Amino acid sequence: MPELPEVETVRRGLAPHVIGRQIATVVVREARLRWPVPASLPADLPGQRILAVDRRGKYLLLRMSGGDTVLVHLGMSGRLRVFDALPAPVKHDHVDWTFVGGGGLRLNDPRRFGAVLHWPQSQTGHALLDHLGPEPFDDAFNGAYLYARSRGKQVATKSFLMDGRTVVGCGNIYAAESLFRARVRPTLPAGKLSLPACERLVVAARAVLRSAIEQGGTTLRDFAGADGLAGYFQQDLRVYGREGQPCRVCGTTLKGQRIGQRASVWCPKCQR
DNA sequence: CTGTTAACCTGAGTGC
DNA sequence: TGCACTCAGGTTAACA
Incomplete structure:
Protein backbone atom coordinates (compact mmCIF):
# COMPACT_ATOMS: atom_id res chain seq x y z
CA MET A 1 0.00 0.00 0.00
CA PRO A 2 1.94 2.93 -1.29
CA GLU A 3 2.54 5.83 1.05
CA LEU A 4 5.03 8.58 0.38
CA PRO A 5 8.19 6.43 0.73
CA GLU A 6 6.78 3.84 -1.64
CA VAL A 7 5.82 6.47 -4.19
CA GLU A 8 9.25 8.07 -3.89
CA THR A 9 10.85 4.65 -4.36
CA VAL A 10 8.82 4.14 -7.52
CA ARG A 11 9.72 7.63 -8.76
CA ARG A 12 13.43 7.03 -8.30
CA GLY A 13 13.25 3.65 -9.95
CA LEU A 14 11.25 4.92 -12.87
CA ALA A 15 12.93 8.21 -13.70
CA PRO A 16 16.18 6.99 -15.29
CA HIS A 17 14.26 4.59 -17.54
CA VAL A 18 11.57 6.93 -18.81
CA ILE A 19 13.09 10.41 -18.97
CA GLY A 20 13.69 11.37 -22.58
CA ARG A 21 11.44 8.65 -23.96
CA GLN A 22 8.86 9.62 -26.56
CA ILE A 23 5.32 8.35 -26.24
CA ALA A 24 4.12 6.27 -29.17
CA THR A 25 0.67 5.33 -27.89
CA VAL A 26 -1.40 5.35 -24.74
CA VAL A 27 -3.46 2.19 -24.38
CA VAL A 28 -6.33 2.29 -21.89
CA ARG A 29 -7.80 -1.17 -21.33
CA GLU A 30 -9.80 -0.19 -18.25
CA ALA A 31 -10.68 3.45 -17.80
CA ARG A 32 -12.67 2.93 -14.60
CA LEU A 33 -10.10 3.80 -11.97
CA ARG A 34 -10.74 6.16 -9.03
CA TRP A 35 -11.85 8.59 -11.70
CA PRO A 36 -12.24 7.78 -15.38
CA VAL A 37 -8.97 7.90 -17.31
CA PRO A 38 -9.54 10.86 -19.65
CA ALA A 39 -9.71 10.19 -23.36
CA SER A 40 -7.50 13.24 -23.89
CA LEU A 41 -4.46 11.19 -22.80
CA PRO A 42 -4.38 8.75 -25.74
CA ALA A 43 -5.36 11.65 -27.97
CA ASP A 44 -2.75 14.19 -26.86
CA LEU A 45 0.30 12.34 -25.52
CA PRO A 46 1.67 10.52 -28.57
CA GLY A 47 4.70 12.35 -29.92
CA GLN A 48 5.50 14.02 -26.59
CA ARG A 49 8.58 13.15 -24.57
CA ILE A 50 8.76 12.62 -20.82
CA LEU A 51 10.95 15.41 -19.46
CA ALA A 52 10.84 14.63 -15.75
CA VAL A 53 9.17 12.46 -13.13
CA ASP A 54 8.23 14.56 -10.10
CA ARG A 55 6.27 13.78 -6.97
CA ARG A 56 3.79 15.83 -4.96
CA GLY A 57 2.54 13.97 -1.93
CA LYS A 58 1.60 10.56 -3.23
CA TYR A 59 1.02 11.79 -6.76
CA LEU A 60 3.56 11.05 -9.46
CA LEU A 61 3.81 13.80 -12.04
CA LEU A 62 5.02 12.98 -15.53
CA ARG A 63 6.14 16.26 -17.07
CA MET A 64 5.64 16.14 -20.81
CA SER A 65 7.44 18.05 -23.54
CA GLY A 66 4.15 19.53 -24.73
CA GLY A 67 3.79 21.30 -21.38
CA ASP A 68 1.16 18.99 -19.99
CA THR A 69 1.48 16.86 -16.87
CA VAL A 70 0.17 13.34 -16.34
CA LEU A 71 -0.90 12.66 -12.75
CA VAL A 72 -0.59 9.09 -11.53
CA HIS A 73 -1.79 7.97 -8.10
CA LEU A 74 -1.16 4.37 -7.11
CA GLY A 75 -4.03 4.21 -4.64
CA MET A 76 -3.88 1.09 -2.56
CA SER A 77 -2.62 -1.48 -4.97
CA GLY A 78 -1.20 0.30 -7.99
CA ARG A 79 2.07 -0.71 -9.60
CA LEU A 80 3.86 1.27 -12.24
CA ARG A 81 6.62 -0.60 -14.04
CA VAL A 82 8.90 -0.02 -17.01
CA PHE A 83 9.49 -2.74 -19.57
CA ASP A 84 12.11 -2.97 -22.32
CA ALA A 85 9.46 -4.87 -24.23
CA LEU A 86 5.88 -4.91 -23.02
CA PRO A 87 4.69 -8.47 -22.38
CA ALA A 88 1.15 -9.54 -23.20
CA PRO A 89 -1.13 -7.77 -20.71
CA VAL A 90 -2.34 -9.74 -17.72
CA LYS A 91 -5.27 -9.16 -15.41
CA HIS A 92 -5.49 -5.60 -14.04
CA ASP A 93 -2.96 -4.17 -16.52
CA HIS A 94 -5.12 -1.10 -17.10
CA VAL A 95 -2.94 1.49 -18.84
CA ASP A 96 0.18 1.33 -21.05
CA TRP A 97 2.33 4.19 -22.28
CA THR A 98 4.29 2.67 -25.14
CA PHE A 99 7.57 4.26 -26.20
CA VAL A 100 8.87 5.05 -29.64
CA GLY A 101 11.68 2.55 -30.17
CA GLY A 102 10.06 -0.11 -27.99
CA GLY A 103 9.07 -0.85 -24.44
CA GLY A 104 6.90 1.27 -22.23
CA LEU A 105 5.37 2.04 -18.89
CA ARG A 106 2.51 -0.04 -17.51
CA LEU A 107 0.01 0.49 -14.69
CA ASN A 108 -1.40 -2.56 -12.94
CA ASP A 109 -3.96 -1.89 -10.20
CA PRO A 110 -6.19 -4.71 -8.94
CA ARG A 111 -8.31 -2.57 -6.64
CA ARG A 112 -8.57 0.37 -9.01
CA PHE A 113 -8.18 2.93 -6.24
CA GLY A 114 -5.45 4.52 -8.29
CA ALA A 115 -5.84 7.33 -10.79
CA VAL A 116 -4.41 8.50 -14.10
CA LEU A 117 -5.34 12.07 -14.90
CA HIS A 118 -4.45 14.80 -17.35
CA TRP A 119 -3.29 18.20 -16.20
CA PRO A 120 -3.21 20.33 -19.33
CA GLN A 121 -0.75 23.19 -19.58
CA SER A 122 -3.66 25.55 -20.09
CA GLN A 123 -5.02 24.78 -16.62
CA THR A 124 -3.56 26.90 -13.81
CA GLY A 125 -3.77 24.42 -10.96
CA HIS A 126 -5.20 21.01 -10.30
CA ALA A 127 -8.03 20.36 -7.84
CA LEU A 128 -6.30 17.32 -6.38
CA LEU A 129 -3.05 19.17 -5.68
CA ASP A 130 -4.17 22.67 -4.80
CA HIS A 131 -5.20 22.03 -1.20
CA LEU A 132 -2.30 19.75 -0.28
CA GLY A 133 -0.23 20.65 2.76
CA PRO A 134 3.56 20.95 2.78
CA GLU A 135 5.94 18.15 1.91
CA PRO A 136 7.30 16.60 5.12
CA PHE A 137 10.88 17.53 4.24
CA ASP A 138 10.00 21.11 3.37
CA ASP A 139 10.91 23.85 5.85
CA ALA A 140 7.26 24.88 5.88
CA PHE A 141 6.51 21.71 7.83
CA ASN A 142 7.76 22.59 11.30
C1' DC B 1 -16.70 26.38 9.27
C1' DT B 2 -15.86 21.43 11.79
C1' DG B 3 -16.34 16.71 12.16
C1' DT B 4 -18.09 12.11 10.76
C1' DT B 5 -19.35 8.57 7.57
C1' DA B 6 -19.97 6.05 3.29
C1' DA B 7 -18.21 4.86 -0.93
C1' DC B 8 -15.05 3.14 -4.30
C1' DC B 9 -12.58 -2.12 -5.25
C1' DT B 10 -10.36 -6.78 -5.12
C1' DG B 11 -7.61 -10.19 -2.89
C1' DA B 12 -6.13 -12.25 1.26
C1' DG B 13 -7.27 -14.20 5.37
C1' DT B 14 -10.48 -16.57 8.68
C1' DG B 15 -14.03 -19.52 10.45
C1' DC B 16 -17.16 -23.14 9.57
C1' DT C 1 -12.38 -27.76 -1.05
C1' DG C 2 -15.60 -24.18 -0.80
C1' DC C 3 -18.48 -20.84 0.89
C1' DA C 4 -19.60 -16.57 3.51
C1' DC C 5 -17.70 -13.21 5.68
C1' DT C 6 -14.39 -9.45 7.26
C1' DC C 7 -10.65 -6.59 6.56
C1' DA C 8 -7.22 -3.63 4.36
C1' DG C 9 -6.74 1.31 2.95
C1' DG C 10 -6.19 6.85 0.16
C1' DT C 11 -9.14 9.99 -0.95
C1' DT C 12 -13.26 12.49 -1.81
C1' DA C 13 -18.11 13.45 -1.61
C1' DA C 14 -21.89 13.77 1.01
C1' DC C 15 -23.80 14.55 5.16
C1' DA C 16 -24.84 16.30 10.14
Whole structure:
Protein backbone atom coordinates (compact mmCIF):
# COMPACT_ATOMS: atom_id res chain seq x y z
CA MET A 1 0.00 0.00 0.00
CA PRO A 2 1.94 2.93 -1.29
CA GLU A 3 2.54 5.83 1.05
CA LEU A 4 5.03 8.58 0.38
CA PRO A 5 8.19 6.43 0.73
CA GLU A 6 6.78 3.84 -1.64
CA VAL A 7 5.82 6.47 -4.19
CA GLU A 8 9.25 8.07 -3.89
CA THR A 9 10.85 4.65 -4.36
CA VAL A 10 8.82 4.14 -7.52
CA ARG A 11 9.72 7.63 -8.76
CA ARG A 12 13.43 7.03 -8.30
CA GLY A 13 13.25 3.65 -9.95
CA LEU A 14 11.25 4.92 -12.87
CA ALA A 15 12.93 8.21 -13.70
CA PRO A 16 16.18 6.99 -15.29
CA HIS A 17 14.26 4.59 -17.54
CA VAL A 18 11.57 6.93 -18.81
CA ILE A 19 13.09 10.41 -18.97
CA GLY A 20 13.69 11.37 -22.58
CA ARG A 21 11.44 8.65 -23.96
CA GLN A 22 8.86 9.62 -26.56
CA ILE A 23 5.32 8.35 -26.24
CA ALA A 24 4.12 6.27 -29.17
CA THR A 25 0.67 5.33 -27.89
CA VAL A 26 -1.40 5.35 -24.74
CA VAL A 27 -3.46 2.19 -24.38
CA VAL A 28 -6.33 2.29 -21.89
CA ARG A 29 -7.80 -1.17 -21.33
CA GLU A 30 -9.80 -0.19 -18.25
CA ALA A 31 -10.68 3.45 -17.80
CA ARG A 32 -12.67 2.93 -14.60
CA LEU A 33 -10.10 3.80 -11.97
CA ARG A 34 -10.74 6.16 -9.03
CA TRP A 35 -11.85 8.59 -11.70
CA PRO A 36 -12.24 7.78 -15.38
CA VAL A 37 -8.97 7.90 -17.31
CA PRO A 38 -9.54 10.86 -19.65
CA ALA A 39 -9.71 10.19 -23.36
CA SER A 40 -7.50 13.24 -23.89
CA LEU A 41 -4.46 11.19 -22.80
CA PRO A 42 -4.38 8.75 -25.74
CA ALA A 43 -5.36 11.65 -27.97
CA ASP A 44 -2.75 14.19 -26.86
CA LEU A 45 0.30 12.34 -25.52
CA PRO A 46 1.67 10.52 -28.57
CA GLY A 47 4.70 12.35 -29.92
CA GLN A 48 5.50 14.02 -26.59
CA ARG A 49 8.58 13.15 -24.57
CA ILE A 50 8.76 12.62 -20.82
CA LEU A 51 10.95 15.41 -19.46
CA ALA A 52 10.84 14.63 -15.75
CA VAL A 53 9.17 12.46 -13.13
CA ASP A 54 8.23 14.56 -10.10
CA ARG A 55 6.27 13.78 -6.97
CA ARG A 56 3.79 15.83 -4.96
CA GLY A 57 2.54 13.97 -1.93
CA LYS A 58 1.60 10.56 -3.23
CA TYR A 59 1.02 11.79 -6.76
CA LEU A 60 3.56 11.05 -9.46
CA LEU A 61 3.81 13.80 -12.04
CA LEU A 62 5.02 12.98 -15.53
CA ARG A 63 6.14 16.26 -17.07
CA MET A 64 5.64 16.14 -20.81
CA SER A 65 7.44 18.05 -23.54
CA GLY A 66 4.15 19.53 -24.73
CA GLY A 67 3.79 21.30 -21.38
CA ASP A 68 1.16 18.99 -19.99
CA THR A 69 1.48 16.86 -16.87
CA VAL A 70 0.17 13.34 -16.34
CA LEU A 71 -0.90 12.66 -12.75
CA VAL A 72 -0.59 9.09 -11.53
CA HIS A 73 -1.79 7.97 -8.10
CA LEU A 74 -1.16 4.37 -7.11
CA GLY A 75 -4.03 4.21 -4.64
CA MET A 76 -3.88 1.09 -2.56
CA SER A 77 -2.62 -1.48 -4.97
CA GLY A 78 -1.20 0.30 -7.99
CA ARG A 79 2.07 -0.71 -9.60
CA LEU A 80 3.86 1.27 -12.24
CA ARG A 81 6.62 -0.60 -14.04
CA VAL A 82 8.90 -0.02 -17.01
CA PHE A 83 9.49 -2.74 -19.57
CA ASP A 84 12.11 -2.97 -22.32
CA ALA A 85 9.46 -4.87 -24.23
CA LEU A 86 5.88 -4.91 -23.02
CA PRO A 87 4.69 -8.47 -22.38
CA ALA A 88 1.15 -9.54 -23.20
CA PRO A 89 -1.13 -7.77 -20.71
CA VAL A 90 -2.34 -9.74 -17.72
CA LYS A 91 -5.27 -9.16 -15.41
CA HIS A 92 -5.49 -5.60 -14.04
CA ASP A 93 -2.96 -4.17 -16.52
CA HIS A 94 -5.12 -1.10 -17.10
CA VAL A 95 -2.94 1.49 -18.84
CA ASP A 96 0.18 1.33 -21.05
CA TRP A 97 2.33 4.19 -22.28
CA THR A 98 4.29 2.67 -25.14
CA PHE A 99 7.57 4.26 -26.20
CA VAL A 100 8.87 5.05 -29.64
CA GLY A 101 11.68 2.55 -30.17
CA GLY A 102 10.06 -0.11 -27.99
CA GLY A 103 9.07 -0.85 -24.44
CA GLY A 104 6.90 1.27 -22.23
CA LEU A 105 5.37 2.04 -18.89
CA ARG A 106 2.51 -0.04 -17.51
CA LEU A 107 0.01 0.49 -14.69
CA ASN A 108 -1.40 -2.56 -12.94
CA ASP A 109 -3.96 -1.89 -10.20
CA PRO A 110 -6.19 -4.71 -8.94
CA ARG A 111 -8.31 -2.57 -6.64
CA ARG A 112 -8.57 0.37 -9.01
CA PHE A 113 -8.18 2.93 -6.24
CA GLY A 114 -5.45 4.52 -8.29
CA ALA A 115 -5.84 7.33 -10.79
CA VAL A 116 -4.41 8.50 -14.10
CA LEU A 117 -5.34 12.07 -14.90
CA HIS A 118 -4.45 14.80 -17.35
CA TRP A 119 -3.29 18.20 -16.20
CA PRO A 120 -3.21 20.33 -19.33
CA GLN A 121 -0.75 23.19 -19.58
CA SER A 122 -3.66 25.55 -20.09
CA GLN A 123 -5.02 24.78 -16.62
CA THR A 124 -3.56 26.90 -13.81
CA GLY A 125 -3.77 24.42 -10.96
CA HIS A 126 -5.20 21.01 -10.30
CA ALA A 127 -8.03 20.36 -7.84
CA LEU A 128 -6.30 17.32 -6.38
CA LEU A 129 -3.05 19.17 -5.68
CA ASP A 130 -4.17 22.67 -4.80
CA HIS A 131 -5.20 22.03 -1.20
CA LEU A 132 -2.30 19.75 -0.28
CA GLY A 133 -0.23 20.65 2.76
CA PRO A 134 3.56 20.95 2.78
CA GLU A 135 5.94 18.15 1.91
CA PRO A 136 7.30 16.60 5.12
CA PHE A 137 10.88 17.53 4.24
CA ASP A 138 10.00 21.11 3.37
CA ASP A 139 10.91 23.85 5.85
CA ALA A 140 7.26 24.88 5.88
CA PHE A 141 6.51 21.71 7.83
CA ASN A 142 7.76 22.59 11.30
CA GLY A 143 6.65 22.58 14.92
CA ALA A 144 5.27 26.10 14.89
CA TYR A 145 3.23 25.37 11.77
CA LEU A 146 1.81 22.17 13.22
CA TYR A 147 1.03 23.91 16.51
CA ALA A 148 -0.74 26.83 14.85
CA ARG A 149 -2.70 24.63 12.51
CA SER A 150 -3.91 22.28 15.23
CA ARG A 151 -5.34 25.00 17.52
CA GLY A 152 -9.02 24.47 18.21
CA LYS A 153 -9.13 21.09 16.48
CA GLN A 154 -11.04 18.31 18.21
CA VAL A 155 -9.96 15.62 15.78
CA ALA A 156 -7.56 12.91 17.01
CA THR A 157 -3.91 13.77 16.42
CA LYS A 158 -3.51 10.67 14.25
CA SER A 159 -6.32 11.74 11.93
CA PHE A 160 -4.90 15.27 11.91
CA LEU A 161 -1.49 13.94 10.82
CA MET A 162 -3.02 11.76 8.13
CA ASP A 163 -4.98 14.68 6.67
CA GLY A 164 -3.25 15.67 3.45
CA ARG A 165 -4.05 19.31 4.14
CA THR A 166 -1.87 19.15 7.26
CA VAL A 167 1.10 17.44 5.63
CA VAL A 168 1.35 15.02 2.73
CA GLY A 169 2.68 11.49 2.88
CA CYS A 170 1.67 10.33 6.36
CA GLY A 171 -0.65 7.41 5.72
CA ASN A 172 -1.78 4.92 8.30
CA ILE A 173 1.56 3.15 8.73
CA TYR A 174 3.81 6.17 9.02
CA ALA A 175 1.38 8.19 11.12
CA ALA A 176 1.33 5.37 13.67
CA GLU A 177 5.11 5.02 13.65
CA SER A 178 5.68 8.78 13.87
CA LEU A 179 3.34 9.09 16.86
CA PHE A 180 5.16 6.29 18.64
CA ARG A 181 8.57 7.85 18.10
CA ALA A 182 7.28 11.26 19.17
CA ARG A 183 5.67 9.64 22.24
CA VAL A 184 2.31 11.23 21.42
CA ARG A 185 -0.94 9.38 22.02
CA PRO A 186 -2.83 9.07 18.72
CA THR A 187 -6.22 9.74 20.33
CA LEU A 188 -5.15 13.11 21.78
CA PRO A 189 -7.30 15.90 20.32
CA ALA A 190 -4.99 17.80 18.00
CA GLY A 191 -5.87 21.08 19.68
CA LYS A 192 -4.28 19.84 22.89
CA LEU A 193 -0.86 19.21 21.35
CA SER A 194 1.89 21.19 23.05
CA LEU A 195 4.46 23.03 20.97
CA PRO A 196 7.22 20.61 22.04
CA ALA A 197 5.01 17.68 21.06
CA CYS A 198 4.49 19.27 17.64
CA GLU A 199 8.23 19.66 17.27
CA ARG A 200 8.79 16.02 18.22
CA LEU A 201 6.18 14.96 15.68
CA VAL A 202 7.92 16.82 12.88
CA VAL A 203 11.28 15.30 13.77
CA ALA A 204 9.75 11.84 14.14
CA ALA A 205 7.79 11.96 10.89
CA ARG A 206 10.86 13.01 8.94
CA ALA A 207 13.01 10.32 10.55
CA VAL A 208 10.45 7.62 9.86
CA LEU A 209 9.86 8.69 6.27
CA ARG A 210 13.55 9.12 5.52
CA SER A 211 14.36 5.70 6.92
CA ALA A 212 11.53 4.12 4.96
CA ILE A 213 12.67 5.73 1.73
CA GLU A 214 16.22 4.51 2.33
CA GLN A 215 14.92 0.99 2.76
CA GLY A 216 12.76 1.08 -0.33
CA GLY A 217 9.42 1.40 1.42
CA THR A 218 7.35 -0.99 3.46
CA THR A 219 6.20 -4.14 1.77
CA LEU A 220 3.02 -5.54 3.21
CA ARG A 221 0.94 -7.26 0.60
CA ASP A 222 0.60 -5.11 -2.43
CA PHE A 223 3.61 -2.94 -2.80
CA ALA A 224 6.69 -3.47 -4.89
CA GLY A 225 8.98 -0.84 -6.36
CA ALA A 226 9.36 -0.06 -10.04
CA ASP A 227 11.91 -2.86 -10.17
CA GLY A 228 9.43 -5.27 -8.59
CA LEU A 229 11.60 -5.69 -5.49
CA ALA A 230 10.26 -5.64 -1.97
CA GLY A 231 10.88 -2.87 0.55
CA TYR A 232 12.44 -3.54 3.91
CA PHE A 233 10.98 -0.97 6.26
CA GLN A 234 8.50 -3.45 7.70
CA GLN A 235 11.37 -4.78 9.80
CA ASP A 236 11.50 -1.42 11.56
CA LEU A 237 7.81 -1.14 12.42
CA ARG A 238 7.39 -0.54 16.14
CA VAL A 239 3.62 -0.39 16.52
CA TYR A 240 1.85 -0.80 13.16
CA GLY A 241 0.28 -4.26 12.97
CA ARG A 242 1.58 -5.18 16.44
CA GLU A 243 -1.59 -4.90 18.55
CA GLY A 244 -1.37 -7.16 21.60
CA GLN A 245 2.38 -7.60 21.28
CA PRO A 246 4.90 -6.10 23.71
CA CYS A 247 6.20 -2.58 23.19
CA ARG A 248 9.77 -2.81 21.91
CA VAL A 249 10.78 -0.06 24.35
CA CYS A 250 9.01 -0.87 27.63
CA GLY A 251 7.33 -4.24 27.12
CA THR A 252 3.82 -2.97 27.79
CA THR A 253 1.14 -4.68 25.70
CA LEU A 254 0.35 -2.49 22.70
CA LYS A 255 -3.22 -1.25 22.52
CA GLY A 256 -5.32 -1.33 19.38
CA GLN A 257 -8.39 0.74 18.55
CA ARG A 258 -9.96 2.23 15.47
CA ILE A 259 -9.40 5.95 15.11
CA GLY A 260 -11.28 7.67 12.31
CA GLN A 261 -12.13 4.25 10.82
CA ARG A 262 -8.45 3.25 10.69
CA ALA A 263 -6.77 0.48 12.58
CA SER A 264 -4.49 2.14 15.12
CA VAL A 265 -1.95 0.76 17.57
CA TRP A 266 0.04 2.48 20.30
CA CYS A 267 1.86 1.94 23.56
CA PRO A 268 -0.29 3.17 26.48
CA LYS A 269 2.82 3.77 28.58
CA CYS A 270 5.24 5.38 26.12
CA GLN A 271 2.64 7.54 24.34
CA ARG A 272 0.86 10.07 26.54
C1' DC B 1 -16.70 26.38 9.27
C1' DT B 2 -15.86 21.43 11.79
C1' DG B 3 -16.34 16.71 12.16
C1' DT B 4 -18.09 12.11 10.76
C1' DT B 5 -19.35 8.57 7.57
C1' DA B 6 -19.97 6.05 3.29
C1' DA B 7 -18.21 4.86 -0.93
C1' DC B 8 -15.05 3.14 -4.30
C1' DC B 9 -12.58 -2.12 -5.25
C1' DT B 10 -10.36 -6.78 -5.12
C1' DG B 11 -7.61 -10.19 -2.89
C1' DA B 12 -6.13 -12.25 1.26
C1' DG B 13 -7.27 -14.20 5.37
C1' DT B 14 -10.48 -16.57 8.68
C1' DG B 15 -14.03 -19.52 10.45
C1' DC B 16 -17.16 -23.14 9.57
C1' DT C 1 -12.38 -27.76 -1.05
C1' DG C 2 -15.60 -24.18 -0.80
C1' DC C 3 -18.48 -20.84 0.89
C1' DA C 4 -19.60 -16.57 3.51
C1' DC C 5 -17.70 -13.21 5.68
C1' DT C 6 -14.39 -9.45 7.26
C1' DC C 7 -10.65 -6.59 6.56
C1' DA C 8 -7.22 -3.63 4.36
C1' DG C 9 -6.74 1.31 2.95
C1' DG C 10 -6.19 6.85 0.16
C1' DT C 11 -9.14 9.99 -0.95
C1' DT C 12 -13.26 12.49 -1.81
C1' DA C 13 -18.11 13.45 -1.61
C1' DA C 14 -21.89 13.77 1.01
C1' DC C 15 -23.80 14.55 5.16
C1' DA C 16 -24.84 16.30 10.14
